[in-house]
Amino acid sequence: MPDAQPLQLVPTDPRVPRRAPVRALPRPPRIVSVGGGKGGIGKSLVAANLAIALARRGERVVLVDADLAGANLHTCLGLELPGRGLADVLERRAELAAVAVPTCVPGVRLVAGAMDHPDATNPKLAQKARLVKQLQTLDADRVVIDLGAGTHLHVLDLFLVSEQGLLVLVPEPSAVENVYRFVKAAFWRRVRHAVSAHGCEAQLRAVIGEGTFRSPAEILGTLSARHPQSGAVLARELIAFRPRLVVNQTRTPQDEGVGPAVIAAWRKFFGLGMDYLGHVPHEGEMWRAMRARRPLLVHSPEAPASLSFAHIAEGLAALEAAEVHSGRTT
């Protein structure tokens, strides 16, 4: 069982020869980003453990530490800070594929965060575009992006380019507040991109400016009445914007109800959809795993929290299968 191996340094130069690109790339990797607005709610741990759970389902996963201001995913995975990372990609010193290093879990590679580069915390648009392009051409089945806290534009943009955006929430008012702020900011950024691409930004601005709207659905009603085409653009965005929710650190049965309640409230009062992937119970072993610099799924694979990550990975795959089936994505 490779999981049982003690922690060991992984050479930066991978022993396994990189898979030759002869393999006709069937499709770009599916990008999953893990965000949630608030800091300290376990985004990095969810990202790391989800990546492992996905790898155990047979996927080739690349984990990207996009927390530009406080990268530490390599520590969660028990790696020394690799010599190269995301900063080198942003500064055009290296290709993304070249800086992905193997980890202690087979099938999971890591692109470490941007370290020691003050400029890297605020990438320019061209840098972001380059990064996104490279993410989409990676030779992998899956890219899991660990986003930083807050609602910085680069955080929102990475959240929006991903096929599946995961929101991590802990059952506390502060986290709920931040997750709503984050998801609203992401939604409006997405809408702005869409309407400016269609040249109907002014119409939307005019509609929003003249009323006190509480939810996008109300704005949509007014907009489509006045400009049917712009309304159609907005309607598409409303349907397409569908984050996934994970509730972390649940301690009581009531906590387990928070996720569905948030989704119901989000639909009822904001008019948008969200999918629930499940909750991760509070894990007493977590601190021990952290001290040992080992991901939970490696440290104690049978713990309830570990099992819940497998469940979440399964849910992700099921949602994708459903979307492919309904023809919404490629």
Add this chain to the structure above:
Amino acid sequence: MKPLAEQSLYEILEVPSDAPEDDIVKAWDRVSALCAPGALATYTLIPQEDAALLGRRLEEALTVLLDPVARQRYDETLSLTPVPRGGGCGQASASGPEETPRPRVLPPVIRPRPMPPIIPPRRDSPPAGADLPTPIPLERVAPAVEAAEAPAQVEEAPPQIQVAEAPGRGELAEAPTPVEAAVPIPLATPVPVSPPFAAVADVPRPTPVPAALAPATVPPVVPAATPAPRPQEIIVGDGTRYTGDVLRRAREARGITVQQVCERTKITRHHVENLEAERYDLLPAPVYLRGILMALAKELRLDGQKVARSYLEAMAAAAPPPTTATRMTQR
């Protein structure tokens, strides 16, 4: 998604409009947990005034959707709302029962349950009929009286009730021949049938009299004797308006004192007194008043739902504080 104020109660509860009561209760629990003060899921998501509005709509949902009659009426207003909102909910539902009595000509139509207990006079010349009949139906009056007395043994309702009830039974038993129907039998003295007794009469339905007891000649008793046609809004929909006065008279008709009511229902004496005197401002909040009215109605053998709804509506109409008014008017 419509703004909260424009959503129907079903949309607020997110249930189909034909949802059974159980589902409505479950949905109500779910939604009210969502917007309860301090609920985690809506923290910072909805502004204060929206939460307050939702609370009021939920309260409305409880009183309307769990009361079959009120729900039916609400459903009717819902199906009317697409039409410009001129009609008003009360008028629309009133048109049905209002029209039924008018086309009823002399041969009485058999109706399973006469909705308005008191039938408006349809005879254009009651005095002419008044002196006619005395010789003819002398032997027929006896069975009429017999029939009238039958329910009195079953129910201890005041005697006036039978006046209202008798024609219904007569019609059901056997339709009279046109000749007999044409000859009205007036009562010796006009019976003052007033709302309270109509209300009492409406609810405890006496056991049906055997067909043998119900004579064919009963029907004409009522029309001549009916005092004045009652105002339309009392008859419409579901019978009588249960004002404080009506409740008092219903209580007196049953021979119960306020003291006895209080002892048996455990309602505080001043509540009962304020209720009967319609001192609305001294009464408790509608939520509690509803329970009190239900208990009182049960004691008086009245339909609790009807009493509570009617009284609360009258109260809301009499003194419309902004909150109650918005809650009661369906927009």
